[in-house]
Amino acid sequence: MKSKSLKSRILSAFLACAMAVPALSADMLTTNTLTASAATTDWKFDFGNGGTSSGFTGVTAGTAYSSSLGYGFAQTGNVSDVNAGGSGAGSDAVSFNSDDASNTFSVDLPKGLYEVKVTVGNAPRCSIKMEGMLQMMNLTRLNATETVQIPVTDGQLNIQAVTGIANGQRSISAVEIKQINNTGTMNPTIWICGDSTVANYYNQADTAQHGWGQLIGNYLKGTSVENYQIRNMATSGQYAKGFVDGGQFVPIETYGKAGDYYIISIGINDTNYSNADEYTSYVTDMVQKAKAKGMTVYLVKQQGRHGDLSREKLLSGRWFGGQLDAIGASENVKVIDLFNAWQDFGLTLGYDGMTEYYADNDDLHQSLKGSSKLAELMAELVFKQPEEGATISEGTTFMLRNGNSGKYLSIEGDPKDGGNVSQTESPDINNKKALWKAVPASDGYYYIYNCAGDGSQLLDVAYNNATNGTNIGTWSATGADAQLYKFIQQDNGSYVIATKVTNDKSAVEIIGASNDEKANAQEWERNGHACQTWFIDAVTESESEVIQGDLNGDGVVNVIDVALMKRQLKQDTISHENRRVSDLNGDTSINADDVKILTDFVHGKGNIVSKATGKNVYYATDATFTRGWKEDTNAGFTSKDYLNLDNTVGSFVEFNVNVPVAGNYLCTFNIANGSKNNRQMKIQVNDNADYWIQDFLSTETWTVWNERAIVLPLVAGNNTIRLTSITPE
Incomplete structure (x- = not known):
């Protein structure tokens, strides 16, 4: 509907399928010894003499390798059958009693890339070598399991359990082998160097220590590396020199290739076992060798201790962080500041709140919850590209309409520090509490200013907190992340308003997806619900009040x-x-x-x-409106243009009119409605709860303008008359 003007006596305005397998009659059981052949690519071996699980091939310590058999132990005198205490294939095992390089279990395989799953026996701690290199680090206790991908190019895979703890058992209960491809080409891989805060752990209580390297894969969905293999070579107590000299870098240097990533997160133990110069030398050497293979390298400034949060003056880093900065600069590799990312997260919870993120009675190592958070932070810092934010015009005044409730975001009460923000159905345009402006900051973020009062109040996440349920209110400018937001446009034209304090993981929403008047705004993890979306309804504010007869605008009629x-x-x-x-x-x-x-x-x-003749004219394009635009396409209007109000529920135009005395006034609206449909509008005076429904019937064409009139009660002085669309056509 196009709106031209509103007239009154004293003033005027405008406006699966399943397969059955029969049972077999069992009158005879025949056992056969399987042998390897050029075509045999998939194997499931059950180690030990306690019986063979269904679907597995049994292997005991006495099974010697022969080319005719195609698998077996190279040194039957250096292995022995042991009880493991698990179930199925994990009930027994074969112990490797020597770390001699030739003391292996071998299986003939055609060329290809293989997925190899190893289940250890009841070893307190043992590592697994394949192809003469360490491949699985420190599998601990009963039936710990790990899976890796290994290329076989010489026709044989060699597997060996080696010492993890002095005099401790190193045993294997089962090995499962499955061919992935027949070329031997490895899939893209993320390689990790680290210590006990990064390492894999098995059979641990949630409150015991864990490492983020084992968990980072849980947080890579939606990134460019979500299908990458993760090879975590980190071990407890390790330092840079020990990592290299102990052979943990060998598979990285051997298999690493262009497109792979190498994350070096080590240094905590170097303060005890090494020194700055040696640390720099070994880390630099690994960086250079990885880069020579075409790998992308990241250096990680490791997270701090629990007690760091209780310091009067916070630390800016630990664990040779300065050396990492120097290496990063000299080798042109990125340095990830996990220390401050972790510390910033800790500050949002406080010392006591962070206790559950650390292992029991441990100031250094993280619990499962803490390691999961570190993994999440690492995934964000390394692999998650920031979402591109939309550009919001700095000069635009707008209202924020919730995608679920259709109500508008507005401050409550007077604009002030600590003010609250909620939703309202009928925002008062004159007091500007529901009007906002976006001011660009950096990296796609904006400060969101409320227009009420002197316009100095900003949308603010309480206490810079990143946790679900944090209140959204107002505060004067602080420069903190709590006042930075990114507008992420959705397919339907709405926006998710992501919070910088959560690195865009959370957004401004209406609590509980409520439709209630005054329902509160809060911060919550993004979940795709419509209550986390907002439509930006640009508001063209009414031009300043004018004095009839004051043509030169000096405030005096003369x-x-x-x-x-x-x-x-x-x-x-x-x-x-x-x-x-x-x-x-x-x-x-x-x-x-x-x-x-x-x-x-x-x-x-x-x-x-x-x-005067008892009437005056107010032009719609001089009024305040949202979801509409000025145009001059269709003839028949007076003045220079008219308002074309969008055919959506909720679009409105609001006139400011002034009358000398209170009373009932005939208000006439000059409109063009070229559609065949009745365009109904809700009319409110001075934001009162009472309202009228006015029909704006078709005028047949857009160039025919007709008047529609209604009597409205006005007070002496200034009044607002708002017309809101209640039909979509």
């Missing part, structure tokens, strides 16, 4: 205005702005009648209102 009106009439140069203050009799024309009214007023022969 002979200068009379002369200006006469000259403009003679030259036919009356502007749109002057037309608003020159049409003194409300007939939408500027002529000699208006000159006489103004002249009489200036000479004290009456006032402008009494000389």
Whole structure:
């Protein structure tokens, strides 16, 4: 609907399938010894002499390798059958009693890349070598399991359990082998160097120590590396020199290739076992060798201790962080500041709140919950590219309409530090509590200012907190992340307003997806619900109040205005702005009648209102409106343009009108409705709860303009008349 003007007596305005397998009659059981062949690529071996699980091939310590058999132990005298205490294939095992490089279990395989799953016996701690290299680190206790991908290019896979703890058992209960491809080409891989805060752990209580390297894969969904293999070579107590000298870097240097990533997160133990120069030398050597293979390298400044949060003056780093910065600069590799990311997270919870993120009675190592958080932070810092934020015009005043409730975000009460923000169905435009402006910061983030008062209050996440349920309110500018937001556009044109304090993981939402008036705004993890989406309804604010007859805008009506009106009439140069203050009799024309009214007023022969014909005109394009635009496409309108109000529920136009005395006034709206449908509008006066429904019937074409009238109660002085669309057409 196109809206032209509103008229009143004293003033006017505008406006699966399943397969059955039969049972077999069992009158005879035949056992056969399987042998390897060029075509045999998949194997399931059950180690030990306690029986063979269904679907597995049994292997005991006495099973010697032969080319005719195609698998077996190279040194049957250095292995022995042992009880494991698990179930199925894990009930027994074969112990490797020597770490001699030739003491292996071998299986003939055609060329290819293989997925190899190893289940250890009941070893307190043992590592697994394949192809003469460490591949699985420190599998601990009963039936710990690990799976890796290994290329076989020489026709044979060699597996060996080696010492993890001095004099401790190193045993294997089962090995499962499955071919992935027949080329031997390895899939893209993320390789990790680290210590006990990074390492894999098995059979641990949730409150015991864990490592983030084992958990990072849980947080890579949606990234470019979500299908990468993760090879965590980290071990407890390790330091840079020990990692290299102990052989943990060998598979990285051997298998690493272009497209792989190498994350070096080590240094905590170097403060005890090494020194800055040695640390720098070994880390630099690993960086250079990985880069030479085409790998992308990241250096990690490791997280701090629990007690760091209780320091009066916070640390800026630990564990040779300065050396990592220097290496990163000299080798042109990125340094990840996990220390401060972890510390910032800890500050949101406080010392006591972080206790459950550390292992029991441990100031250094993280619990499962803490390691999971570290893994999440690492995934974000290394692999998750920041979502691109939308560009919001800095000069635009807008309202934020919730995608679920359709209500508008508004501050409650007077604008102040600590003010609250909730949703409202009928925002008061005059007090500007539901009006906002976005001011760009950096990296796609914006400060969101409320327009009420002096306009100094910003949308603010309480206490810079990143936890679910944190209140969204207002506060004067602090420069903190709590006041930074990113507008992420959705397919339906709405926006998710992500919070910087959570690195975009959470967003501004209406609590409980409520439709209630005054339902509170809060921060919550992004979940795709409509209550976390907001439509930006641009608001064109009403032009400043004008004084009828004041053509030069100096605030005084005098002979200068009379002369200006006469000259403009003679030259036919009356502007749109002057037309608003020159049409003194409300007939939408500027002529000699208006000159006489103004002249009489200036000479004290009456006032402008009494000389008027009882009506005045307010143009819709001078009013406040949202979800509409000014245009001049269709003929028949007066002034320079008209308002085209969008055909959506909730679009509105609001006029500010002034009357000398309270009373009922006939308000006439000049409209064009070229559709065949009735465009119903809800009319409210002064934001009161009472309202009227007005029909705006079709005018057949967009160039035919008709008047629609309604009597409205107005108070003496300023009034607001709002017309809101209640039909979508």
